Amino acid sequence: MAVDRYAVMGYPIAHSRSPVIHLLFARQSGQNMEYDRIEVKPDRLEKAVHQFQREGGKGLNITVPHKSEVTKLVDHLTERASTAGAVNTLTFKDEEIFGDNTDGFGLLRDLVVNLGVTVEGANILVLGAGGATRGIIGPLLEMQPESLCIANRSLSKARPLAEYFSRSGPVTCCRFDAVPKKQKFELIINATSAGLRGEVPPFPDSAVAENTICYDLAYGLKPTPFSIWGREQGAAQSVLGWGMLVEQAAESFRIWRGVRPDTAPVLSELPISA
Numbered sequence: 001m002a003v004d005r006y007a008v009m010g011y012p013i014a015h016s017r018s019p020v021i022h023l024l025f026a027r028q029s030g031q032n033m034e035y036d037r038i039e040v041k042p043d044r045l046e047k048a049v050h051q052f053q054r055e056g057g058k059g060l061n062i063t064v065p066h067k068s069e070v071t072k073l074v075d076h077l078t079e080r081a082s083t084a085g086a087v088n089t090l091t092f093k094d095e096e097i098f099g100d101n102t103d104g105f106g107l108l109r110d111l112v113v114n115l116g117v118t119v120e121g122a123n124i125l126v127l128g129a130g131g132a133t134r135g136i137i138g139p140l141l142e143m144q145p146e147s148l149c150i151a152n153r154s155l156s157k158a159r160p161l162a163e164y165f166s167r168s169g170p171v172t173c174c175r176f177d178a179v180p181k182k183q184k185f186e187l188i189i190n191a192t193s194a195g196l197r198g199e200v201p202p203f204p205d206s207a208v209a210e211n212t213i214c215y216d217l218a219y220g221l222k223p224t225p226f227s228i229w230g231r232e233q234g235a236a237q238s239v240l241g242w243g244m245l246v247e248q249a250a251e252s253f254r255i256w257r258g259v260r261p262d263t264a265p266v267l268s269e270l271p272i273s274a
Helices: 018-029 042-054 069-073 079-084 103-114 131-142 155-165 225-232 242-257 263-269
Strands: 004-010 033-039 059-062 089-093 096-100 123-127 147-152 171-175 185-190 208-216 237-239
Touching: 004 018, 004 042, 018 033, 018 242, 018 263, 042 069, 042 089, 059 242, 069 096, 079 096, 079 103, 079 131, 089 242, 103 131, 103 208, 103 242, 123 131, 131 147, 131 155, 147 155, 155 171, 208 225, 225 237, 242 263
Parallel strands: 004 033, 004 059, 123 147, 123 185, 147 171, 185 208, 208 237
Antiparallel strands: 059 089, 089 096
16 A cells, blocks of 8 residues: 655754654554655745655645745645745645645644643733744634734834734734833743744743743753743743644644544653753
8 A cells, every 4th residue: 555645844854853743643543654854945945845746745744944935836725824824734635735824723722722721811922023923823813812912123023913913803012122011921922033042032021920821932852041031930831832843733634634633642752841
C-alpha cells in the first residue's frame, strides 16, 4: 500500500518538531503516512510547493517565513485563513490547493482545554503586531473577551490591525511604553521575537496580577525570557507555546486524515519546559 506523504516547509526548518508530532498522531490513529521537513528559501517557495504536489504529496504545513506568501498559491482559502492573512496548512486535492490556518484554533484549544483559562470576559494584552498576532486575534475575539489590547514598539503595524479587527470586538492598540500602568490583564500573550534576542518587550510589570496567565507563543527546551519574567512577576501560570504547537498540528491532522488525535499523550512525550 502506498504511503501518503506530508511535510513541513520553512526556512530554517531543522528545529521543527512537526515530524515527531505528526508521526505520533499517525501511530496513535493507525494512519499510513510519512512526514518530513523540507527547507525552502523564500524565492523557491512556489516551485517547491508545486513540485511536492506533482510528486503526489497530500498536504503541507507551512511555517516561518512563508505563511503569508503561500496564500498566493492557494485556490481555495478558508475564512479563518483569509482573516489571518496567512496559511499554515495546505491540502492537495483534485489538482487544486486548499489553504487553512490552524494557529488560532491551536492557541485557544491549549488555553481553554489544556490550561483551563477562561477567555470570555478577560482583559487580554497581546504583545507584538506581526503575522503571529494577526493569526490569533480573530479566534480570541470569538471567545468574547472584555477587551483586547495590541501593544507594539510602534503604532504603524498595531493600528491597522486594531482597526481591522475592531469590527469583531473591543480591540485597542498602544505602544509598549503606553500600556496603562493601572490596567491588569488576565491573559498576556507574547507574539514578538524579543526572546530570540534574550529580551522581554518593554511594557509595565504592573500589567500582571496574581490571576494572570503569561503565554509565550515561542517554545523551546529552555524557559524563554518572557516565561521567566512572568514567573518573577507572580503570574498564576507562565507557559511556553508547546501546547499551541501540538493543538494546531492536531487540527491540521484532522483536516488531512479526518481523525482528531488525542493530544494529551503527545504532549506528555515532548520535552516541554516553561
